[in-house]
Amino acid sequence: MDHEGCGDVAREAAAHVLERDRAAAVAAFRRRLTALPELTDVAPATARLAGAAEQTITTAVRLLREPSAPSGPEKVPEFTLDALDPDQAARAVGALFESVLAAVVTAVDGRPDAPAVTAAAAGALHRAITGRLVTSGRARLDELLADVRDTHRAERRVAGRELHDRLGHGLSAAYRSLEAFEGAQERAGATPDVRVRRAREAMRDALMFVRTMAGELALIEPPESLEPALRAAAATFGGGDAVEVRVAVHGDEAWAPAALRDQVFLMLREAMHNAFAHAAASELTVRVDIMPRRLWAMVRDDGTGFDVDAARTGTGLWSMTDRAEALGGRLRITSRSGYGTRVDLAVPLPARTGDRAAR
Template identity: 40%
Template sequence: MVVGNDALRRTAAEVLERRRQPILAAYRQRLAAASDDLAAAADLIDSYTTQADVLVREALAELRGAPTDPLSTPPPTVCADAVELHPRECFRAVIALADIVLADALEQMCGQPNQSAVLALVADALTRTTLTRLLDSSSRYAAGLMNEVHQAQIAERSLIARELHDRLGHSLSAAYRNLEAHELAQERRNEDVDRRVVIARESLHDAVGYLRVLIADLRLSQPLGSLDEALANFLSTVETGGTRLHTEINGDESWVPPEVLDEVFLVVREALRNAVAHADARVIRAVVDITPHELRATVADDGVGFDPATARDGSGMRAMAERAAAVGGRLAVRAAGRQGVSVELVVPLLAVGAGVGR
């Protein structure tokens, strides 16, 4: 007699449900008897057993319902107290669980009608749930490694920033102050200041400014949280003279991956800094438009302008272009004689989101 598939699935679920506790007990005994470090860690044994129970319950749900498409299944939830393990260890644990489940089911169904079909259904349900769990475990483990790398980079950048500030920054500032004091002393005695001293002081002033920018960039290692706030904080530290500065953010910043938002801020900040320092403008305007598929940032001024062809070798312009390229975007600089300058950054968010994620 041929039994319907629904009836076979119910039979398989009944067998697995009835034997769930004995299976978990056998699994725990097997873990405790293992000869590696796992046997010495009670918390790991508890975590493995808890996760095994979750897998068996998910296999039961699979048997009692219609098989789901793995591509449409959301990632499984993880217990808050679960211990993160190397994917290889998870795979070993899953194999051990599968051995116990199938051996127990085979023993329970021995000599029963449709034995092979029921065992196949149990194996299929367990395979689906365990593979999903293994994939999730591997993803979490890889994410953890990437986070460790990121934290190491943050620590290294912070160290470099401290060394630059404490050593080079101190020396440059001291040299600048001494030259400034020498220049003032000469003026008080009504003596001409050596032009070479003036040039040296101006060069040191520029060097200190660039050093501060470099230190700020090195310390910008955490996601901004808000582009609007970051720009406002930057503008609060800028001496603009008679220049009016306006910033405008349109759209939802949550559409932009944090890594991209950081780079956008650095590009916009550099463009604003250049405009303030060199444009001699009455108005500088920064506008960032964000849509689900694109971010477009424009910094425009009504200043004296410049020839873009002669400025491309500048470190600031080159850095902005490199940051744009790093997130899959493009940078365009437009200048028409003395009609001001426009710097535009365009980043396609869909392509970025597929590679970076949020």
């Protein structure tokens, strides 16, 4: 008989022993668990661990008869979840391995091929346990990440709501009061106090900043579609009928990954905020063109304009430029006093699998 034939015989013998003596091996495993002082505080988990051990042995038998089969079972009552810390899990896994191998060694004692059968059983058992632990580790990691995301979302919602409802409401009331005071001065024929006007403008800027921050805290997922997200941002800034806003998005948004769309939205929203807050514009145009390998966007207003070089040190422009460069893109701002402002953004899009195959 050739070497490969000997291996097949040893694997089948190991599978037969594991299948026949599975109940005895699981019983021995349970006794080992109760005898380990490290596991005395998880006694209620013994039945679940015994069930996991039985399934692990079943997987090992399948691997012996189908060496190319995947090592992870479809449904896994894992060793490492809930009841056990990592050290206890390691102890439990060691106890399982020792219990099953002891049963195999006893069963094949005296056979001429005992070493080969024992080695085959040990290899299959190792694969089964490793596959089980990897599967459980991934599932547990997914659960933990989901918990972190849920907590993060809840905290952002609370912070955004409190910022909008408490601070935003107070700033809005103060702004309206200053606005009403200025109106009363004008109706009385008095010259409006320049200090009141400046205070009102500062209050307006602070209110818009609070609304922007509240909106950003509420934005816990990348926008599903840029056009409605940009329109909602414009409405949040409160331009009302004083500013005519035109928003258009062309192209398939699926060409741009969700995370990249999120960054583009934040940059365009900042440009829109600047137009509402500082430009005294009557018209605002936002356009986005999405192509298979490039995204181009523009925000243009007909407002007062400003000195771009002098304003580049501001946080808003710096943030927009930094985001664009992080995406490998380019942000260009052109403006002239009395002629409005235009912001152009160009961002390369990652090649898709179909694009690579077609090249």
